[in-house]
Amino acid sequence: MSGFVFSEKPIEIARGEDVWLYDTNGNEYLDFGASYACTPVGHCHPDVVDAATSQLEDLMYVQASYPHAARTALYEQLADTAPVDVDNVWLCNSGTEANEAALKFARHATGREKIIATKQGFHGRTMGALATTWKGKYKQGFEPLAGGVEFVDYGDIDAMREAVDDETAAVIIEPLQGEGGINPVSTEYLQAVRVATATSGAAMILDEIQTGLGRTGSMWAADGHDVVPDVLTTAKGLGSGLPIGATLCRDWIAENCGNHGSTFSGGPVVSAAAGATLDVLEREELPAHAAEMGTYLREEIDERLGDEIREVRGDGLMIGIEVKRGSNRLLRELAIEHGILALPAGRTVLRLLPPLTIDRDHADAVVDAIEEVIA
Template identity: 45%
Template sequence: MDIEQQGAGSWIPRRGTPPISRASGCILYDVDGGEWLDMTAAFGVACLGHCHPAVVKAVQDQAARVMASPIGLYTETRAELLSKLVELLPGKLEHVFLCNSGTEAIEAGIKFARLQTGRRGVVSLKGSFHGRTLGALSSTWNPKIRKPFEPILDINTFVTPGDLEALDAALTEDVGLFLAEPVQGEGGVNVVEAEYLQAAEKLCRERGVVFMLDEIQTGFGRTGTMFTHEALGVEPDLMAMAKGLGGGFPIGGLAYSGSIHEALKPGVHGSTYGGNPLACAAALAVVETLVAEKIPARAAEMGALAKAKLEAALEGNPKVREVRGKGLMLGVELREKSAPYLAALTKDHQVIALNAGQTVLRMLPSLTVTEDELDRAVAAIATVLS
């Protein structure tokens, strides 16, 4: 199929592959019979690999039973998913609001924090990405994404991760919410230090500010534990989730503490599709498989292996500034823009990777990626950068 014919009428840039007609594990198959190694898991959503049999079966079975249910009527699948999530949630997190995407989970967080504190202000980090609806966008740092829509909600202050003095000054009496990703994904695969997040949580507690983590990209095993913050010694009041939770099916969620729960009155927030039976069936299959097959621990192991392989293959390469990341969330920071190298990976090696900011080449493969697939990706990256 002619690549130029694809997506007529869409402004979204194409990646240079013919349309994809099916996918399995880390491989995408196109309509012309071509195969592509997907090191993105579709932005991290296909955490068990594309079309994992357990997820496919759960969605097929659910589609034949009940596909739609209003938020006030519990379905068996939603009830099971919520119990399973609550069982898995660490620390203070005891309840879950279900929605359809990451940005909606962030919106819910901003609203719940307002209800809890009565304050409008939000503090988030330079380098952050929290979504594209107006509330989440106002807390997203990247000026390229934010500026075209300004003035947006005038509620946000951005501080540099690690700078506690700046945070101390920013957490004024108007601020009700501190929001951060434990590892910034879109911003460049920047690991935020545990000590900083611990100090931030302490400051939030002292000032009555809600402490929220965005685990939309880092959650569900991506960095080597079910939720990244479990390994960081912090206990958020709110945690946003999406991406990996659905294994490819759209779903988002906001986990929240008992004290936030008390501030919520019936009808104060909602979503027509939130808790949709198909989405819940997919998510339940994902969560059960992650636990049964100990996938987070596998991600830790494969991530360490992949990082070591990348470091060895790129050692001494003058184009490379650093290889970094956590688990299977990996970035290669270049001394120049990453876009031409990503295009070469696709065109010359049939490998699909992602950018993160302007200069970082990012890999977010399925957590079930094999060592052979990692070897193929690393060799292709080393070749395009040589």
Template identity: 85%
Template sequence: MSGFVFSEKPIRIDRGEGVYLYDTNGTEYLDFGASYACTPVGHCHPEVVDAATGQLEELFYVQASYPHAARTALYEQLARVAPVDIDNVWLCNSGTEANEAALKFARHATGRSKIVATTQAFHGRTMGSLAATWKDEYKEGFGPLADGVEFVEYGDSEAMAAAVDDETAAVIIEPLQGEGGINPVSKKYLQSVRVETATAGAALILDEIQTGLGRTGELWAADKYDVVPDILTTAKGLASGLPLGATLCRDWIAEDAGNHGSTFSGGPVVSAAAGATLEVIEREGLPAHAADVGAYLREETEARLGDEIREVRGHGLMIGIEVKRGSNRLLRDLALEHGILALPAGRTVLRLLPPLTVEREHADEVVDALEAVLT
């Protein structure tokens, strides 16, 4: 019996190492998708493997009401590296759960119900986060969803100011949209959202599920924009692909977050893997490395493919290349003809989210392959 949710690709992956994946025939693929940014330090990093397997030999699991060294250490790591004044940590299993918790915490702490989200936003597939997700294609057949969500144009300061009022519990926003097409906004805009929410007494939730952990050239995109939210959510590569998400909160949210829970909140194995992942990201300076290689990749793409594409956008190693034709065939040709794996972000955007450990020579391989398939 086969699965019925995912449309499977014609490549059967067998193993991974560093920035490469290998199929069952031994074919090597340069992984510039990282399964939606889930392997920031590369596949099977030895320190992450050692941390996870060492923990497996001692204790698979104990529920979060019992303190455990790996989980406690992760709480402390996340509080230390989070933007200033955000030192309360809730652990869960995924990005959508992290956003669900954020929405619940904001509503309980403010005593309000209205949520403001943006066009082209993607915040997850469970009912609350799905309600704050823009495209109808994700929602079709699943309604009715959670009430009280109002959408405004992404990047429009005036529309945001008009929407945020004394009934608003929170604004939830991606500092750089991923699924919506790799859409950046200005620092001025995001800072204006911070001012509007603070003035109205509403929470600002930064969804850093995809942008966090060094992806944009800073550990958090919040740091790049000089914005400190009330709640920051992260997941994807937090435990190098093991299922883990986190909701990081300021005190005023945490002190009145309400009754929330999860059976698998920060199990020992995923906590150990996450701790090792964060340690590697910090010690090896991967955010700065992502900024350098990402800038090089964007420059080379624009210089060599400027006539063949519409635009290159993004920050660090979160890059969108808007092409002049559909992206699906381009992705297939890159994979099957050139051994490069990438992702779509809409019908005409090629999304690059490689491990943060890729080098300039890997960027050159991608541009060479793009030049071949586009011309």
């Protein structure tokens, strides 16, 4: 008997520390994928380990209708860090669940059905979140999905304005597309989405599952674009690898969100880990460090690889390198020959999502290796 769904890589990971992973043979890997941005403060940060371990010894689990100090503290931390007025928090176990809740809340609060999503966007794999995910390969064999979803071109202001009307419950959008290929948009575009939704009475759902928690150079990508959504979703790095997600809402959504719940909403252990993660992000000023290191990485890649690649793009430490041939072979060579782990974002994009704790030596090592495998 073996696992299924995931295709296993030929590297069995045994342990991790900060930006490094180690396999069962003792080989060392510089982790520039962070398992899709799940370890923003590095692997096994001692503060996060201590918080989770201490909570584990006292109480592993109690259902969310019973108040618990770790969960209550996390509610307050998330509300304090979120964009202004987006301060009602619902906790869950993943980004997909956070987006699923956001869609449900928006439909119930508005009494409308229509959802606007963007082409190349990715919002999850459960039936509702999957309905707002663009690529057909994720949906194949699972249809029919939730109805009422309309897709528009990402970054096209006119298309968005035309699509959003008085039948629209919500627009769900990533401030920087991840799975779609690390595709950025302008502040003008996101602010136009904000105006269109506010004018029509629809909710703006900002999917910050991958962009949040300092990844793009500010605590939330919304901050960098001066946009305040009605709903903001987060997950991935929130628990430093432990499974947790959150849906943050303005009052008008939270006050009429409908009947929703989850057995494992805000468990004590994951809440403690998430609280410690937020503490480290703030204390070590990792969002600002991500902005500095991201600029350095993109400049080095552009200067040294400019003629060998099509484009380098992204914000902070969410970087996509569009190459001139398939990315999977390059990823294999980076891992096997250079001990560097990265990710794809489509067939021709190398995606870099390292822990926000990397330094220039780590960045230089990665650029050296990419230069060699491309050459």
